[in-house]
Amino acid sequence: MxxxxxxxxxxxxxxxxxxxxxxxxxxxxxxxxxxxxxxxxxxxxxxxxxxxxxxxxxxxxxxxxxxxxxxxxxxxxxxxxxxxxxxxxxxxxxxxxxxxxxxxxxxxxxxxxxxxxxxxxxxxxxxxxxxxxxxxxxxxxPPGRRTLPNRLVFAADFSALPLAVLPRASALAEAFPAPLELVQFYAPYERNRRRALKLALGRAAAQLTWPVIGRHLLEDDAPLEGTGDFCARTQAQLLLIAPTSQAELLRYFDACYTATRAYHTCIPVLVLPATAPATAVTCCDKCTERLAQTPRTLASNAELAAGL
The missing domain is CATH 3.40.50.620 (HUPs)
Structure with a gap:
């Protein structure tokens, strides 16, 4: 239930x-x-x-x-x-x-x-x-009457986000069965990482079960402001984030954004846990080895799919 x-x-x-x-x-x-x-x-x-x-x-x-x-x-x-x-x-x-x-x-x-x-x-x-x-x-x-969303944005650093977090996000697809846009920002000095970031987006998309998933790799030296601008352009009605620290989450609701009613403070925000679930208990060394290989196999398949 x-x-x-x-x-x-x-x-x-x-x-x-x-x-x-x-x-x-x-x-x-x-x-x-x-x-x-x-x-x-x-x-x-x-x-x-x-x-x-x-x-x-x-x-x-x-x-x-x-x-x-x-x-x-x-x-x-x-x-x-x-x-x-x-x-x-x-x-x-x-x-x-x-x-x-x-x-x-x-x-x-x-x-x-x-x-x-x-x-x-x-x-x-x-x-x-x-x-x-x-x-x-x-x-x-946030305050205000609103309908359930039909446009979703998921903004995160997918190159650093543990893949184990993404199945927990997929469990919410039934609740929010709308097109999902994945957004990964990178700074100008990170242009040499574009290929790696693109692969990370592909791995993330492979782990998610939304029927329609868009991928966006965008250059912006201020990712938080970029996220708000992207949500405003797409008229997103729900923002998914996976901050890796409390300080990062607090920045989303800094006084300057709430005072100016920045777009991302005026729509519901779904905060996902950015840590992997507890390690499964195994009965023997062989099971431990098999469980350790499974995420690597999934990641390799996702990379192959992203390269096609």
Missing amino acids: KTLLVSLDHTAATEHTLAYANKLAVRWPAEIVLLYCHPTPAEPLTEAATAAVLAAEEQRLRSLVERLRYQQLTRQDGRRIRYRYRLHSGCLHDHVRAEAALCGADMLVMGLEHVDCGREEAPGNHAAAIRELVDCPVLLV
């Missing part, structure tokens, strides 16, 4: 986050686990008082769910979604790892302008911190 873990708060954009998750749950299909963490008050509450507060918040969430599922979906689609509720006292970053593991989340959906512990972080800052805590992809939904 596919599962969306949807983190909600008290910002005005919460409705937009849930509405987008609803549409995604119908298309995939998936169940929705709603996660709400209530800020701890300055004056500690008794256990009974805390339970009463969380019960009131759950009722508030249920009212929101019932309103949105029939307001923005057909009655048939609205009835199809299964919801579960998880409420805690404290901060999201204290509970999200355990909750994602408990429900086996295939994706964490949260607002870009999220509030945690009663503090509103700069857009993207809180999301970057949460991304470090979960193993599943994180979908950041």
